[in-house]
Amino acid sequence: MLTPTQQRVWDDLLDPGGSRPSVDPGLAGRLRQALETETSDSLERVHAPGTTGGPSWIPGRDPAVVLVSKHLLGQVHQCERQMLASERVGFEWTATIVQGMLAHKAIELKCGSMSSGRAPFAPGQLVQLAGQRLIDDEHGPAAWLRSASAGELAEAYAAAADAVTKFEDSFPPIDARWRPRVESRLKVHLAGGRVELSGKVDLALGQASGHEARTLIIDLKTGRPALGHPADLRWYALLETLRVGVPPYRLASFYLDSGEWRHEDVDENLLWSTIRRVTDGIARLLELRVAHRSPTESPGPACRWCIDRPLCPSASTDLSSPAASEQ
Secondary structure, three states: OOOHHHHHHHHHHHHHHHHHOOOOOOHHHHHHHHHHHHHHHHHHHHOOOOOOEEEEEEEEOOOOEEEEEEEHHHHHHHHHHHHHHHHHOOOOHHHHHHHHHHHHHHHHHHHHHHHHOOOOOOOHHHHHHHHHHHOOOOOOHHHHHOOOOOOHHHHHHHHHHHHHHHHHHHOOOOOHHOEEEEEEEEEEEEEOOOEEEEEEEEEEEEOEEOOOOOOOEEEOOOOOEEEOHHHHHHHHHHHHHHHHHHOOEEEEEEEOOEEEEEEEEOOOOHHHHHHHHHHHHHHHHHHHHHHOOOOOOOHHHHHHHHHHHHHOOOOOOOOOOOOOOOO
């Protein structure tokens, strides 16, 4: 028997009996061509005579490849100066970030056990398994997990177990026939491999059939709704469309703390507006990091976390509306 929230998810979000749209088979090709043309033009401009072209800004990666993620794209559209300030400080693992990673990894294991028919694990067991997987992965928060105090670990594991429990009582059991994909990586290469777009989908259900869109993409959130959440999902929709040739039919941000979600159905207008946002973001990133253009400043609630705020003449003085959590 389903809980009332599980039943709402089944009826209103998953909508298994609903109609699914058929897609123009040439759409993905036109989208890719537009991306290729705009990206190549941006690369030519920053490497034109009089500019000071330089390498990619991602440490430890091929310097000839410019890497673009949803996070970086969101940062450059939010405030260019804040993006560069964040890069100067560099990335640092925090308890909040690790809690989110533990929860997502545990939910990945949960979905795998549900769709395979194996005996269910308790949330705490799933989080312990997730922690071991992360400790074994040197590219993740392994160092933080090894050095954290007993209290820090207990809080992180408890918060992750709470998120898994909320996922369990919010979603109906996931059937293997839904083709579930959890933490699924997507990549698109442009301009002969000189630019790489990448993303990782929290949960995708379904699979395109011919030209019929039958995939639902879900972003699992442990915080409150934020303005950037729809743009993140549209980024995934574009990458999925270019990979498969058929877009997902629906996108949803699911907020585990409230058992609520916000969704939108995918159409051509949504994908073309995403192309414009992505190509503009790529152009800005190349101008900033390759041609070394001076950054613009865009004051707003996020100024409260910017390390350049004391020195920025445009920094917002109205910080009464904090930005929502992005987890």
